[in-house]
Amino acid sequence: MPARPHLAAAPRALLASLALLGACQSNPAQTDETTATTPAATDAAAKPDSTGKKYLAQPLVKDIYTADPSAHFFNGRIYIYPSHDIETGMPENDNGDHFAMRDYHILSMDSVGGKVTDHGVALDIKDIPWAGRQLWAPDAAFKNGTYYLYFPVKDKQDIFRIGVATSKSPTGPFKAEPKPMEGSLSIDPAVFTDTDGQTYMYMGGIWGGQLQRWRTGKYDGSKPKEQEPAASEPSVGPRVARLGADMKQFAEPVREVKILDKEGKVLLSGDNNRRFFEGAWMHKYQDKYYLTYSTGDTHFLAYATGTSPYGPFTYQGTFMNPVQGWTTHHSIVEVKGKWYIFYHDTQLSDKTWLRNVKVTELKRGADGSLALINP
Template identity: 75%
Template sequence: MISYNRKLISILAWASFSAVGGVCQNTTTPASPKPLVTDLYTADPSAHVFNGKIYIYPSHDIEANVPQDDEGGHFDMRDYHVYSMDKIDGKVTDHGVALDIKDVPWAGRQMWAPDAAYKNDTYYLYFPVKDKQDVFRIGVATSKSPTGPFKAEPAPIPGSFSIDPAVFTDTDGTTYMYFGGIWGGQLQRWHTGEYNASLKTDLGKDNEPALSAKVVRMSNDMLTFAEPVRDVQILDKNGKPLLAGDHDRRFFEGAWMHKYQGRYYFSYSTGDTHFLAYATSDSPYGPFTYQGTFMEPVTGWTTHHSIIEFKGRWYIFYHDVERSGKTHLRNIKVWELKRKPDGSLELIKP
């Protein structure tokens, strides 16, 4: 989550640009997609293909009547639903509540963006939630069905922290988790390796390397980390780390990993500037070389996405606030993701 005042300035600036025709050209599709879910507010959609069908694991926005603040206190989500689609333009089925905060023994509040994975004949739901000391940890719950219900482990993953878990299984069967989010996501509070509640933001350090997302290999049972957590280093074309003040390019939150023709594509949200950007590497650990923006700002406060291949075509799942106009009541959408012959991602202008 990010500074509301800073984000509002970004939204207003983008709206002014849009009003004069700046975002209406060269889009990858001719019209804006419609919300996939209209009876609930949903956001942060993590999409996966299991058994030839698309399953979506979003967060569930609610009107909790919590005052808005810079750390996202008004995003007070309490459960997860799972959705499925047989085809991109087909019916979206709601499979009901897959996990509720009351069924997570160690949880305190705020169930934010989840992800899912399949291995060992088991489906795993990974979720960030604040513990009873108000510190974000990452939990895991299991099910024999991709739609749940999921049963949470009695404690968070040892050594886990911050938000936005994204789980990627490579072609060799090795699974990695990417995670982290600045400000409300508390990543900056772990900068020294120990939790420091006084570190509210990472501002004032514009000339230092930006805070990094994290990556870690998962254990074979998918319930713990198999190694110490590493930084996801993002470099510019000259091999220098992106700086904290480089708000149009630096990592902020919402990591995702996909692989295309042997290359690893690490994509993420720039947070307070509201772009989706990506960087590539020959290794799932990186370092990653920044390649550019592939999606310009949507309406709303946050940007959080996932990317999948389905029946030979690539798609991006994301959210905006078309239905409510409120930053904490969002709706998920899907759009085709296209590539240039060299594998680079074409720019989407929603």
């Protein structure tokens, strides 16, 4: 989802309408492979830019706008699968129609802080047979000699589904399957392969991501502003399903992930500082599963831990304070013994719909707790 001004204190109705604008966006299509020469800053101290503002890290690329980075370490190299923000010139509205992303660029680098290569367009919306509009935050996976690109896009009926495209190269080009994944829904696919080789997809985002419209198990767009639970009701959790051997379909029904407080109760819908909003990511550390996610209208990255990839997960705290801009969306990856978080803000444009991806080191306490980051 795109970044917007911090409005946590604003009335909830206003926040709801503004958040529908929040969705992963893009910038004009670029087909040539290019190399950026600006290394990522990963120093502990924030550094000022030309305006005097201080940022913990600098944008990985500056010639296109990128957001929602899903990072992976494939064959000794870091690959980043972001959404690609563009200036559409369309007026803003509650449906987020001006976030009309059309393609994906894939970035790569040998090491954090090194040169970043933009490999050009890896998948274009015109090459997805079932797609209607709005290519939002993707993710990727590798298995059995094939790379898989998972993407959310609205179908011809304006309902978000998850699609999959394949390639023999981590940078594409990717060829999309003719239909969306059966049983898929909403946005923000995040794919996690466990140490036993089983692979799972996490997905979902409320408000503009439509997840609240699936509360009954079937899509219902008849009363979109009334379908989010009341503040005193249990919050809507992300969804998860194990992928089949072909990595193109689910091997089981999609189920809801429960995020609990320390007393074992599901977080409430009105608990905006802790409840799930969008952008789930899964990683494993010392046999513990870490579900990390964005709280959306309060702009935190939070984490919860569990003993199973299905959950339930117990809320542990915030690990990143709000970035500049409305949305925050991330991924976490281990590279040569160190852990890094890839995220975005609006340093380059100062516009909520034109973001830039960044990276910084993720540090832990002796007990595995995630250290708080001030971006």
